[in-house]
Amino acid sequence: ETGVTQTPRHLVMGMTNKKSLKCEQHLGHNAMYWYKQSAKKPLELMFVYNFKEQTENNSVPSRFSPECPNSSHLFLHLHTLQPEDSALYLCASSQLSGFQETQYFGPGTRLLVL
Amino acid sequence: AQKVTQAQTEISVVEKEDVTLDCVYETRDTTYYLFWYKQPPSGELVFLIRRNSFDEQNEISGRYSWNFQKSTSSFNFTITASQVVDSAVYFCALSELVRGGADGLTFGKGTHLIIQP
Numbered sequence: 001e002t003g004v005t006q007t008p009r010h011l012v013m014g015m016t017n018k019k020s021l022k023c024e025q026h027l028g029h030n031a032m033y034w035y036k037q038s039a040k041k042p043l044e045l046m047f048v049y050n051f052k053e054q055t056e057n058n059s060v061p062s063r064f065s066p067e068c069p070n071s072s073h074l075f076l077h078l079h080t081l082q083p084e085d086s087a088l089y090l091c092a093s094s095q096l097s098g099f100q101e102t103q104y105f106g107p108g109t110r111l112l113v114l
Numbered sequence: 115a116q117k118v119t120q121a122q123t124e125i126s127v128v129e130k131e132d133v134t135l136d137c138v139y140e141t142r143d144t145t146y147y148l149f150w151y152k153q154p155p156s157g158e159l160v161f162l163i164r165r166n167s168f169d170e171q172n173e174i175s176g177r178y179s180w181n182f183q184k185s186t187s188s189f190n191f192t193i194t195a196s197q198v199v200d201s202a203v204y205f206c207a208l209s210e211l212v213r214g215g216a217d218g219l220t221f222g223k224g225t226h227l228i229i230q231p
Contacts (some may be wrong), residue, residue, distance in 0.1 A: 006188030033218055043205065056218060088157055099166070099210045100217060102145040105159035 002026055004106035006091050012112045013081065021109045022075040023091030032074040032096045033103060034066060038087035049074065050096060081113045115179075116141050118208050120222035127196055128230050135191045135225045137206030143167075145211040148182065148189045149219065153203040165189065201229045 004025045013019050025032065034046040048056035049068040064084075065077040073092055090109050092103040117140040127133050139148065150162040163173065165182050173180045177194045192231055203226050207219040 027228075035218075041217075042223045043221040045220075048218055058218070090157075090159065093158075100160055100211055102149070102164050103219060104161060105151070107156060108157040110157070 001092075004093055004104055006060040006109050008109060009107065010110050010112075012114065013078070014114055015081060015083070016081075017081075018077070018079040019053060020078065021089055021111075023074040023076075023106055025072055025074075025093035025104075025106075027093055027095075027104060028078040029095045029104075030071045031096050031101075032068060032071070033092040033094075034074065034076055035090040035092065035105075036087050037069075037090060037108070038084075043090070046076075078111075081111075082111050086111055086113045115201040115211060116146075116208050116220040117204050118220055118222035120206055120225050122225045123223070124226040124228065126228040126230060129198055130195050132192060132194050133196050133227065135193075135204050135206075135227065137189045137191065137222060139189065139206070140207045141188050141208060142209060143210040147209045147211070149209070150180065150189075150191050151205045153205060153208065153224070155202075159205070162191075196227075196229045198229050198231055201226070201227060 008023045033047045036045050036046055037043045045058045046060045046090050047066045052068045063080050067075040088108045090108045093108045094101045094103045119138045126177045146167045148165045151159040153159050170182050180191045181190045205224045206222045209217050209219050
């Protein structure tokens with residue numbers, strides 16, 4: 001595997017389900033991100049992790065719970081979601097340095113909440 | 115606060131025409147970074163270019179070129195001799211420098227480029 005991978009690529013869930021999205025980066029980076037892309041809004045940053053530590057939570061509802069066990073893996077745990085949470089969820093990674101390095105994105109998980 | 119504006123929601127041109135995608139940004143920082151990404155129908159964001167605020171040189175990469183002008187806070191993207199494979203949504207993004215850490219990107223709404231054969 002190369003680059004940034006995400007599983008599953010598609011997910012349909014009911015509002016009472018619990019599911020998790022997985023992201024794995026094979027680039028040796030140490031920062032990871034979750035973004036949400038919905039039809040009605042531009043790409044929105046959700047969470048930032050530096051060296052496994054969460055450094056930013058962009059006012060995301062608690063029904064989204066991120067987890068970063070190591071620099072290569074990032075999860076997004078989902079529970080009691082709403083239909084408006086249906087969107088494309090994109091994971092990205094970058095290298096930490098004294099500069100803003102390029103973020104490389106995975107293919108995304110397309111989520112539908114019924 | 116940061117803001118990126120891509121005023122062109124959709125552009126349609128015939129193959130081999132040149133096309134320019136506009137990007138205007140707002141930031142209070144003197145050090146910042148600008149990016150362009152391409153999103154084909156598959157959904158993955160493909161990195162095209164990164165530019166920091168101290169480097170105003172224009173860049174050319176094959177049929178792609180970028181014009182960065184701080185005086186007008188613009189970072190426009192031109193595709194020369196467009197091809198059908200260039201059809202995608204293109205995003206301009208901005209990030210301010212966060213010393214020692216990583217920062218999320220602020221994206222524009224994207225421009226849907228359609229290249230007709």
